[in-house]
Amino acid sequence: MDSETVANGAITKPKDSPVVPGEFTFTVSKTDGRARTGEIRMPRGVIRTPAFMPVGTAATVKAMYPEQVKALGADVVLGNTYHLMLRPGAERVARLGGLHAFMNWPYPILTDSGGFQVMSLAGLRKIDETGVRFQSHIDGSRHVLTPERSIEIQGLLGSDIQMQLDECVKLPAEERVVEKAMYLSLRWAERCRVAFGEQPGKAMFGIVQGGTVDRLRIESARELVGLSLKGYAIGGLAVGEPQSDMLRTLDTVGPYLPTEKPRYLMGVGTPDDIVQSVRRGVDMFDCVMPTRAGRHGLAYTRFGRVNLRNARHAEALEPLDPQSSCVASSTYSRAYLHHLVRANEILGMMLLTWNNLAYYQELMAGLRKAISDGRLDDHIAEVKDCWARGEAQLAKNQSAS
RNA sequence: GCAGCUGUAGCUCAUUUGGUUAGAGCGUCGGAUUGUGGCUCCGAAGGUCAGUGGUUCGAGUCCACUCAGCUGUA
Numbered sequence: 001m002d003s004e005t006v007a008n009g010a011i012t013k014p015k016d017s018p019v020v021p022g023e024f025t026f027t028v029s030k031t032d033g034r035a036r037t038g039e040i041r042m043p044r045g046v047i048r049t050p051a052f053m054p055v056g057t058a059a060t061v062k063a064m065y066p067e068q069v070k071a072l073g074a075d076v077v078l079g080n081t082y083h084l085m086l087r088p089g090a091e092r093v094a095r096l097g098g099l100h101a102f103m104n105w106p107y108p109i110l111t112d113s114g115g116f117q118v119m120s121l122a123g124l125r126k127i128d129e130t131g132v133r134f135q136s137h138i139d140g141s142r143h144v145l146t147p148e149r150s151i152e153i154q155g156l157l158g159s160d161i162q163m164q165l166d167e168c169v170k171l172p173a174e175e176r177v178v179e180k181a182m183y184l185s186l187r188w189a190e191r192c193r194v195a196f197g198e199q200p201g202k203a204m205f206g207i208v209q210g211g212t213v214d215r216l217r218i219e220s221a222r223e224l225v226g227l228s229l230k231g232y233a234i235g236g237l238a239v240g241e242p243q244s245d246m247l248r249t250l251d252t253v254g255p256y257l258p259t260e261k262p263r264y265l266m267g268v269g270t271p272d273d274i275v276q277s278v279r280r281g282v283d284m285f286d287c288v289m290p291t292r293a294g295r296h297g298l299a300y301t302r303f304g305r306v307n308l309r310n311a312r313h314a315e316a317l318e319p320l321d322p323q324s325s326c327v328a329s330s331t332y333s334r335a336y337l338h339h340l341v342r343a344n345e346i347l348g349m350m351l352l353t354w355n356n357l358a359y360y361q362e363l364m365a366g367l368r369k370a371i372s373d374g375r376l377d378d379h380i381a382e383v384k385d386c387w388a389r390g391e392a393q394l395a396k397n398q399s400a401s
Numbered sequence: 402g403c404a405g406c407u408g409u410a411g412c413u414c415a416u417u418u419g420g421u422u423a424g425a426g427c428g429u430c431g432g433a434u435u436g437u438g439g440c441u442c443c444g445a446a447g448g449u450c451a452g453u454g455g456u457u458c459g460a461g462u463c464c465a466c467u468c469a470g471c472u473g474u475a
Contacts, residue, residue: 057437108466116436136437168436207436237433248465273435288437295439311430349439 019043019106024160024230025386026262026283030372034281037371042160043201044100045076045107049262049283050363050371052274053110054357055291058083059093059103062291063346063353066105072326072354073361075077076108076161078286081153082117085143086136089388090156102166110286111159113150113192115166115185116235116267117205127167129184147188149197151204159202163233164192166207171240180209181236182220185209190354193227196235200264203230205264211236212245214252221256230259231380233264234282250280271300276382287392290360294353297341300331301329301359308352313338326358 016032020043021193029037031066040047042104054061054069069077079099084090096102099109115132118125122134131146142255147165152164167179189206195217196204210216224232234253250265257263264265264284265277274285297309301321306313316334324330340348363383370379 023455055437062437062439080437083437112435112436114436121434121438124461163436165438233436235436269435285435287435289435290435295437296433296434307432309431344439347438379418 005234007144022123022201024201026260027398028190030374032371033279033375034377035278035367035371036259036281037368038283039269040108042108042203044160045075045248047108047284048364048368050359050364050367051284053078053284053286055286055288056080056103056105058087059099061353061357063295064291064357066103067353068230069105069357070107072358073365074357076110077105077236079103079109079111079159080114080117080156081086081111081150081157082145084120085114085145086141087152094156094158098156100158105375108160110160110161110284111154111157111163113163113165114145114265115150116168119168119170120268125247127184129187132167132190133166135282147191148195151192155196155199159368161231162202162204163194163236164204164206165187166209166235168209168236168239169211170303171211171236175211175213175216177321178236178347179216181208182211182216182349185235186220186223188226189229192395193229203206205229205233205262207233207266208257209236211250212241214249217249218256219272221253225256225258231260231262231264231284233266234373237265238268238273239288243276246273247276247280250277258342264301271360272384274363275295275367275383278353278371279376279380292355294348294356297352298356299334299337299352300356302362302386303340303393305391306334306394307371308334308337308341308348310338318323320355321359322360324355324362326355328354329350329358363381 001145022043024042026038029038030037038049040049053076054074057080059079061077062355072357079328084093093099093102095362100106118132118134121137125132125134131144134142135142145165150165151162165188167181169181185207192204206227206229208217208220208224210220234250237249261284263281265282267287268274268277268285269287270289292298297307299306299320300307303321306320318334319330319332320334321329332351337348337351340351366383370376
């Protein structure tokens, strides 16, 4: 564990992170098959890729101190247009000095455009060429989000990597629905690019859509690349389709994306999803899995998943992972975590979120090193073997008790 | 002591004038969760309807007694 984070049991003030003026750049230092490792540089810092970005929707990575998130090795967090525009409001965040100062995270921030949340959260929503009309899930108030307004909001927040507004379709869906959403997203990408203009040191990413239809994905990627953006996201995956469909879609899209630009697979995923996607050349990920699962009592570890709600942990004195450098993983007994989760105690959420993010960052660091060393496939085999052995052990303990 | 009320799943309660296999919420035991609602969803286990006896073709339901709890009263 980074001593900075736990010195004297207190969260310490982070060292100032002076903003270094400069361009937004991506350099690949090593490849292994289709996988690559490298760095995205921008004034607020460096993102080591492949990267996992903890999700900090409402200007907080839930149940974590920002200082902890950084100490775990996260170089960038995700913030959210939809949530922040509703509460506390983009203009207010701007008046308060921007999102970085507001949430005490001086490092890079990527913001989602709000398209996905409108699909997954908002009530009554209407999508047309101009944008999205929706009702807030908080108070029912009515709002309009256009591509231009989404970029404006992300600018007010001070986001370093801004996402185009897109329409994300839940799968399975009819092909014509997916196609319509893909073309609308393309037109919105162009409007977002114009609205974003030229902003040194910052980037706007486009989002490839098209469901699991190869023809649509290829068309989407081709058109987007024509806009020569600074990075390309693959959206609309892990939204209900089997993993095999997702991986096949990555295989399809990969060749159409420029190798010198970062690739971001949005909303993914489980450790296995991430490992498989890194092999296919993805550089960036974000997912609520480690944080949400943590709040619900599920731990991700080197030895697979552990559901701490389960009665079998009630008197288990061993920690989640005695070898881990993370305090939450190596010091607290499963019995204690079980109790905290059952009692719905805040500390339970904090410790499990901490453990999960630690594991995710450890997973990414391992993948980066393996790519550097040119032994990614061997490394992945080891990682998966460890999950399998852990879960077999858990099953054995269960049948024994 | 007397009178009244109450007794159904671990808990809080349903169960139309007696009528198929007594239900719900919470809890318990599992599972799901992928560009975050600490939200939510799915499945399972769990009952001698306080007990005994009676009336009836048929009783959680009606009657008697016993037990337990609550309230009032001398």
